[in-house]
Amino acid sequence: MKQAHLAGRTKGLRPSQQRQLERLSHRRHPEREGADQLTLERLAEKVIELCQPLHLVLDSRGLCRLLWVGPLDGSGQLLAHLPESPRRKSAGWRLISCSLTLQRNNLRPEQHDAIVALDLAPNSWLRFAPTSDRGGRRIAALWQPDPKEISGWSLIEANGLSELCQHSQGSTVKPEVTPLPSKDSRERVLLLTLTGPEQSRSERDLAELEGLVRSAGGHPVAVVRQKQGAPNPQTLWGKGKLQETALEVRRHSASLVITDRELNPVQVRNLERYLDCPVMDRSELILDIFAQRASSAAGRLQVELAQLRYRMPRLMGRGRSLSRQGGGIGTRGPGETQLEKDRRAITRRIEHLLREVRQLQNHRARLRNRREGLPRVALVGYTNAGKSSLLNALCSRNEHNKVLAENKLFATLDPTTRRLLIPQTGGKPLELLITDTVGFIRELPAPLVEAFRATLEETLEADLLLVVVDLSDTDWQAQLDTVHQLLNSLGSESIRQVIANQIDRCDSSALETIRSIDPKVIYLSAASGAGLQGLKHWLKDQFWGHRAESAPLHSVNT
Structure with missing residues (x-):
């Protein structure tokens, strides 16, 4: 042998x-x-x-x-x-x-x-x-x-x-990589980033990327940075930096590399060839988180549509393999490539999902028509800003009626609507509807925005938007700007009211800064309950105050 x-x-x-x-x-x-x-x-x-x-x-x-x-x-x-x-x-x-x-x-x-x-x-x-x-x-x-x-x-x-x-290695102790605990099956991830001229901004973006990796179930083990300069159109990163990255992948036993920049299909293939390791960009990471969080049929439908639209131009097929088209005259020969067959199958699936999304839009429109007599409020904001916690604090008196509220990015995908009853003396309680929506994030992937348009319509059709911002986050100002920019890009014309959350955990300088930006901001803490009564009184004045008594409820926006 x-x-x-x-x-x-x-x-x-x-x-x-x-x-x-x-x-x-x-x-x-x-x-x-x-x-x-x-x-x-x-x-x-x-x-x-x-x-x-x-x-x-x-x-x-x-x-x-x-x-x-x-x-x-x-x-x-x-x-x-x-x-x-x-x-x-x-x-x-x-x-x-x-x-x-x-x-x-x-x-x-x-x-x-x-x-x-x-x-x-x-x-x-x-x-x-x-x-x-x-x-x-x-x-x-x-x-x-x-x-x-x-x-x-x-x-x-x-x-x-x-x-x-003749060397004897018996006395040599071979160092080992410190692995995760045996019961921990999280994937080891190396982060590959491009840093801009503003160091603090780059560090905050890196911290957000690490949060996304943890939300997806991964474990960041190392970070490789390169200063942003003239980009290499083939890989974005230089060859020397990629060799360093490949070495770091082996040193830390990483099984996946995630970049903080969106990559085109050619760049992904080039990076994987240089690193000899799977590569994923930030957009694909967000899509993966959405796929994990989608629990309802509507959520899974929209996530699948977004994933197919994202992966369609990145489809590789199986090399040059060919398949026969048929057995009649004019159909003999090499046939079509397997890649074309895969593309056609995905195109048919996308068309089917688009029809179901249109049905979902019509269904949500009918639900909104049934609620026409009640004021509608939507909670919007950056992901993990505390929207679900605020909804639970306002509307959920029973544990089984509470929505999921975790300290994770994109913990909530499906819109959840609850009734808020505001008591008043000498009459039945006033009633309005509050909807918890999916969180926003900077550079949200375009296929995701398009696929979740049926869900985002809950935001666009609301009478009032409560923009929740987490003041305990050091990057709250950039997050607030991102939310406003995304709402503007979606064409939202509803009234917006900024809600400063986590006032019991933030610095006094953050309170002064947001007061200078928006003097009408409402302060509260969804966790401790501070300021909730003030928000309810404000909502009561907004919809049932003297200025709105003689006008229809739906005309508050005008």
Whole structure:
């Protein structure tokens, strides 16, 4: 049975050279540690002859499983030639490399080779020069994976090749990545960002992106930043920064990279090729959160529509595979590509979902017509500003009647309407309807806004908008501006009243700032109940005050 496999840049090799390399790969090395010095010296001669680096992958028994010709270009190609048997991989691999670029003053692995070698996850990596010094010694260096090092590798020993071939690693403790607890199945995520000239703004945007990752069930493990300059249209980030990112992915055992910029399909493919890791942009992350939060049939319908519209231009298909179209005259031949079939299937599904969304819009319009006699108020604001908590504090006296209110981004997707009863002396309570709507966020994906238009109509058709802002958030001013901009882009003409929430947790400077922006702001705390009675009195005056007594309720907007 053939144990070793010769791969890499083998096309230009003569048959005699291939046979010589195969004989070298069949030579056995000491078990578990060290290497056969004579084999490595002959390997060095072949490196000089071929002017190509050579790499040996040894298993725990000292058998060579792979002899790779050329640089370590891609971990996928390298790992594809290795056996997947757990028995053979249990003790780990040993990697041995001989390269012309290795010099006495440059023993550190090249960045790209270091990344691919980390994917192999060897116990040790022996690197040596093919040429000898004046004393006849070949310089060599023994490395081991170390996530604490920037390069991902720590130097065990630098010495002559003969000494390192006899090196014992029994006393060497291999550092390990600190994993998440075994019961924690969250995905490890690396964040790739572009920072602008304003450092504080960039840090707040990064904190929001981390919040989105946690809301999606991920665990941010590292951040790679690059100053925003002239963008690279192929990847947005520079090649050097992407190599650093690829190394950080291996150091922190990240399984996903998320960017803070929206990417086109070409950029996603280029980034995944550079990083050898799945890549997701911010818009796709928000769509994923919406897909997790959608509980009702209407919510799932709108999320699926948004996802299909987002993924349609990013569809890759299955290469150049073809399928026959039929068996009649004019239908024989190569047929159409599988990609075109997938696109047509998605297009049909989108058309079906659009019909259902139109039915949903008509259904919500009928519901609003039934409530025509009651004033309608919509709670709007940035995500996680406290809208659901405010709705519970105002309208839900029973636990089973409360809506979900969690400290997560986009905890609420489906609009929920509750009746608010305001008691009055000498008569029955006054009644109005309050609707909790989906939260806003900066740069909300366009497919999501279009798909949720049926839900957002609850906001557009309301008589009054209560714009809830969380004063305890340091970025509340930018969040308030984002909400107003999104409402303007949706064409909202309803009256807006700013509600300053979390007044018991904010700084006094925030109270003064918002008072200077809007002197008519209403202050309250949905958690503690402070200011709720003042809001109810304000709503009563707004809809049933002296100015509105002689006018129809729906004319409050005019």
